[in-house]
Every structure is written in C-alpha cells, then in structure tokens.
Amino acid sequence: xxxxxxxxxxxxxxxxxxxxxxxxxxxxxxxxxxxxxxxxxxxxxxxxxxxxxxxxxxxxxxxxxxxxxxxxxxxxxxxxxxxxxxxxxxxxxxxxxxxxxxxxxxxxxxxxxxxxxxxxxxxxxxxxxxxxxxxxxxxxxxxxxxxxxxxxxxxxxxx
Numbered sequence: 001x002x003x004x005x006x007x008x009x010x011x012x013x014x015x016x017x018x019x020x021x022x023x024x025x026x027x028x029x030x031x032x033x034x035x036x037x038x039x040x041x042x043x044x045x046x047x048x049x050x051x052x053x054x055x056x057x058x059x060x061x062x063x064x065x066x067x068x069x070x071x072x073x074x075x076x077x078x079x080x081x082x083x084x085x086x087x088x089x090x091x092x093x094x095x096x097x098x099x100x101x102x103x104x105x106x107x108x109x110x111x112x113x114x115x116x117x118x119x120x121x122x123x124x125x126x127x128x129x130x131x132x133x134x135x136x137x138x139x140x141x142x143x144x145x146x147x148x149x150x151x152x153x154x155x156x157x158x159x
Contacts, residue, residue: 073124
C-alpha cells in the first residue's frame, strides 16, 4: 500500500527504535528498582568521606569532608561538626563555609587531586556501584597527599 508522507511524524534520534538500547534501558531500570546499586554507591561514599576526614585529621588540616547518599564534598579552611549519625556539616558562620566551598582553595584542591590522578567536580563528586573499595582507598591516599602538599605550601591552615 502506498503511504502519504504527510501521515508520518518525523522523530529524529540516535537510538530511536534500537532494540539493544531499549533492552539495556529496561535492564537498568530493573537493576535500579532492586536498590542494591544505590546502597552500594552510598556505602562507598560513606567510606570515602570517613577516609578523607581521617586523612585531614592525620595531616592536622582544618576542614572536613561531608555528603549524603552517593555524593561527597570537601570544605577546607573551615570547621565542621558531626551530627548524631557521625556525619560532618558546617559549623559556625555559613557565609565562611560558602566561601570555602567556592573559593580559590577549592580550585587548588581540585588541581592537586588532578596531579594525583583523581578528578573532583569542583569540591567533590559522586560514587557509583561501578566504583570499588580499591578506588576509595586510592582516592583517600591521593587526597591525603594533596592536602599535605596544600598545607605544606601554606594554602590551607593546620590545627
């Protein structure tokens, strides 16, 4: 049968009607619905934040790592407090905290982490189920070297 071109609706897209992409999408939605990937990413992020805070304490560097679920951030040069769950949050003047997570020191931390082979998204990042415990350990080691260097160079205060 002959079709009239005006009866069609054009919908352009790279993966339109691609059965492999559709199958992958369905499989991923099922995986996400199980919740294990999210739990694993959150556990790894908790371990990373804990490790970074331990590194800051070992180096006596003023600052703290904090986060929720699978994301993490770092604030250098400002104090933090722990809540009842043991998570770190800003203490004192919130404006000082806002400057700390947006200022030049965070850019220097990001560059120092790049030198160590880790790319932070400004002052933090996200973990996924694809990350491993070894990734977390390597990141903590890189973070400790980076903050030690920043403190030795006088960029961040020590306690």
